Amino acid sequence: MNPQLQAAFDQSLAGVPDWVAALRREGLDRYAEQAMPTQKMEHWKYVDLDFDLDDLAFAMEPGTPLPAGPYVDALGSVAATATVVDGIVVGIDGELGAGASIVSFRDATDADAALLQETMGRHIDLGRDKFAAAHRAFAGDGVLIHVGRSTTLDGPILVDVQATSDAIASFPHLTIVLAENAEASVVVNYRSNDDLTHVAVPQVEAIVGDGSRLSLISLQHWGRGTTAAVHEKVILGRDATGTIGEVGVGGKLARLDLAIEHIGNGSSSELIGLSFGDQTQTHDYRVIVRHEGKNTSSDVFLKGAVEDEASSVFTGLLRIEEDATRTSAFETNRNLVLSESASAQSVPNLEILCNDVICGHGSTVGQLEEEHLYYLMSRGLPKDRAERVLVRGFFEEVIDRLPVPEVADPVRAVVHDKFATAQAEGRIG
Amino acid sequence: MTNALAISDLRASVGSIDILKGVDLQVPFGEVHAIMGPNGSGKSTLCHVLTGKSDYSASGSILLDGEELIGTPVDERARKGLLQAFQYPVEVPGVGLEEFMVEVGSARGIPADELERRVAASAETFSMGNFLDRAINDELSGGEKKRSEMFQISVLDPRVVVLDEIDSGLDIDAVRQVAEAVEELRSPEVGILLITHYSRILRYLNTDKVHVMMNGRIVDSGGAELAEELEDGGYEAVRSRLGIDAPRPAAAVVKADPFSDLPFEN
Numbered sequence: 001m002n003p004q005l006q007a008a009f010d011q012s013l014a015g016v017p018d019w020v021a022a023l024r025r026e027g028l029d030r031y032a033e034q035a036m037p038t039q040k041m042e043h044w045k046y047v048d049l050d051f052d053l054d055d056l057a058f059a060m061e062p063g064t065p066l067p068a069g070p071y072v073d074a075l076g077s078v079a080a081t082a083t084v085v086d087g088i089v090v091g092i093d094g095e096l097g098a099g100a101s102i103v104s105f106r107d108a109t110d111a112d113a114a115l116l117q118e119t120m121g122r123h124i125d126l127g128r129d130k131f132a133a134a135h136r137a138f139a140g141d142g143v144l145i146h147v148g149r150s151t152t153l154d155g156p157i158l159v160d161v162q163a164t165s166d167a168i169a170s171f172p173h174l175t176i177v178l179a180e181n182a183e184a185s186v187v188v189n190y191r192s193n194d195d196l197t198h199v200a201v202p203q204v205e206a207i208v209g210d211g212s213r214l215s216l217i218s219l220q221h222w223g224r225g226t227t228a229a230v231h232e233k234v235i236l237g238r239d240a241t242g243t244i245g246e247v248g249v250g251g252k253l254a255r256l257d258l259a260i261e262h263i264g265n266g267s268s269s270e271l272i273g274l275s276f277g278d279q280t281q282t283h284d285y286r287v288i289v290r291h292e293g294k295n296t297s298s299d300v301f302l303k304g305a306v307e308d309e310a311s312s313v314f315t316g317l318l319r320i321e322e323d324a325t326r327t328s329a330f331e332t333n334r335n336l337v338l339s340e341s342a343s344a345q346s347v348p349n350l351e352i353l354c355n356d357v358i359c360g361h362g363s364t365v366g367q368l369e370e371e372h373l374y375y376l377m378s379r380g381l382p383k384d385r386a387e388r389v390l391v392r393g394f395f396e397e398v399i400d401r402l403p404v405p406e407v408a409d410p411v412r413a414v415v416h417d418k419f420a421t422a423q424a425e426g427r428i429g
Numbered sequence: 430m431t432n433a434l435a436i437s438d439l440r441a442s443v444g445s446i447d448i449l450k451g452v453d454l455q456v457p458f459g460e461v462h463a464i465m466g467p468n469g470s471g472k473s474t475l476c477h478v479l480t481g482k483s484d485y486s487a488s489g490s491i492l493l494d495g496e497e498l499i500g501t502p503v504d505e506r507a508r509k510g511l512l513q514a515f516q517y518p519v520e521v522p523g524v525g526l527e528e529f530m531v532e533v534g535s536a537r538g539i540p541a542d543e544l545e546r547r548v549a550a551s552a553e554t555f556s557m558g559n560f561l562d563r564a565i566n567d568e569l570s571g572g573e574k575k576r577s578e579m580f581q582i583s584v585l586d587p588r589v590v591v592l593d594e595i596d597s598g599l600d601i602d603a604v605r606q607v608a609e610a611v612e613e614l615r616s617p618e619v620g621i622l623l624i625t626h627y628s629r630i631l632r633y634l635n636t637d638k639v640h641v642m643m644n645g646r647i648v649d650s651g652g653a654e655l656a657e658e659l660e661d662g663g664y665e666a667v668r669s670r671l672g673i674d675a676p677r678p679a680a681a682v683v684k685a686d687p688f689s690d691l692p693f694e695n
């Protein structure tokens with residue numbers, strides 16, 4: 001390993017509680033023993049990484065925060081806002097009231113620390129890839145949201161995750177813990193400016209307790225020079241409900257490795273998402289939905305569009321364990337390829353070890369349908385306008401179902417603008 | 430009376446296959462004309478060629494109120510006022526019917542408040558109020574789709590309306606409703622061309638003229654008596670009166686059965 005990185009790592013452990021230092025050292029060991037992913041690896045075969053994490057410094061201090069983000073107005077009144085710059089929590093505004101808290105790891109109280117000790121880094125496997133281990137090793141801060149038993153938050157929490165420092169890697173972390181019968185909505189907005197070169201390696205861990213309901217939406221607006229490798233895991237207890245949204249429109253290469261674990265009996269989840277890549281963007285989504293408890297249900301509905309030379313990958317794994325009787329699981333991935341040089345891959349996989357299940361999956365990659373265009377044009381819409389209507393319609397089925405409906409309008413606007421701009425610049429049609 | 434639609438020597442082909450072989454037809458403003466014809470006579474092709482579908486190469490003349498449409502793209506024809514109700518309207522997921530009308534209205538320069546008024550009025554006329562917020566044709570029954578087609582047309586300043594098999598696949602009550610909807614579209618500013626395989630819809634409609642299409646041409650035109658002849662004697666009656674040979678099924682290659690002459694069952 002790069003000696004400078006080792007030195008920086010050692011320095012970053014100063015003043016850190018022993019249990020954290022131990023976790024991070026474990027991360028560093030696993031980091032050192034894993035190679036950077038290459039296209040020869042099955043799980044990375046569609047993705048070309050043009051850097052080595054070893055060559056990057058990692059953020060110790062936050063850069064200058066960005067101006068207010070695109071969702072602030074739409075969300076209106078929020079329960080709290082956490083601002084994370086280059087992986088470091090620079091502000092938490094708002095109080096959650098009795099029974100709930102939001103703190104940075106650095107400011108964690110003893111009670112919070114006890115909770116973190118139980119949860120932090122316990123769920124995302126360090127061997128999953130080098131990024132997962134790097135995150136454990138180098139993440140020096142994070143946001144902890146804790147919602148206590150039978151507590152419902154008054155409005156969504158916005159976690160504004162920014163990258164602002166050039167030529168470094170950052171490791172933002174978010175841990176969400178809902179105790180029993182709690183309810184919360186969390187909006188995570190990832191963003192950076194286009195002129196920044198940055199590698200972001202965020203992790204989101206959500207533990208949804210028995211009977212609790214979590215709405216969690218990620219709004220990925222990284223700038224064009226940002227590469228992101230996100231690990232996200234949602235663990236559902238008995239009768240817990242997770243409604244997960246994933247919107248990906250930014251980044252140079254944005255990879256999401258998401259796992260939804262139905263551990264408790266009667267737990268259910270819905271994953272609704274869209275990605276839209278243009279120019280040379282790559283969006284790589286790996287979604288693992290696992291059913292372990294009995295009587296659980298899941299529904300994955302993801303749509304992706306690519307234009308110009310953009311590429312997208314969806315790899316789904318639906319795994320139903322042997323004892324997960326009466327599971328109902330559906331997975332749909334639809335892709336729209338809008339330019340000849342764009343590409344979309346869709347690879348759904350099923351591993352069903354139990355007989356007593358209802359499962360379905362569907363995956364398509366296609367273009368705008370001529371019959372649809374003809375129909376819309378036959379009413380008087382010019383072709384470019386008809387195309388815009390169809391692209392809008394393609395995404396509308398997803399946008400309409402996103403958790404936290406307040407974000408729908410801004411998402412709609414970004415997606416429409418992306419296509420209309422490509423048309424106006426003559427990149428489409 | 431001026432013609433809403435004047436078609437002369439209209440020919441159309443797909444690849445090397447000629448489908449329309451010189452169609453001549455006039456529909457004056459204010460009138461409803463029916464074109465009847467057996468399967469394969471070219472009726473649906475005529476509709477698509479009028480609408481301007483690019484799958485066909487077409488020649489001849491299609492005049493809308495005196496203005497040539499040949500060579501004009503689909504959307505421009507529609508903006509000039511030629512609108513088709515499709516036999517099989519496609520479902521367009523994610524695009525709401527009213528949202529679509531607003532979009533088209535804006536493309537056609539119809540002021541927003543005027544469009545809103547028209548949508549409300551036409552939704553009332555064609556009983557489409559419950560479908561405005563739903564995706565276009567999404568999970569609509571056959572009859573509802575036909576009503577949706579006519580609803581859309583009525584909102585969009587039609588001058589020539591082409592109704593392709595607007596009565597197919599409907600039960601008798603739905604046919605009657607569709608016929609009433611056609612009467613709603615009738616106006617002194619519109620010419621209506623209704624294409625149908627069956628004569629039953631004509632019982633509920635006041636058609637000004639009936640044309641019979643066979644083998645890519647209009648072979649006969651007349652009034653109610655022609656519809657009655659078709660109703661009584663079918664296309665065969667018209668064929669035999671006009672001395673037209675019954676079409677041979679093109680694809681049915683009759684294979685000689687080598688055992689068919691044997692004097693015993695095999």
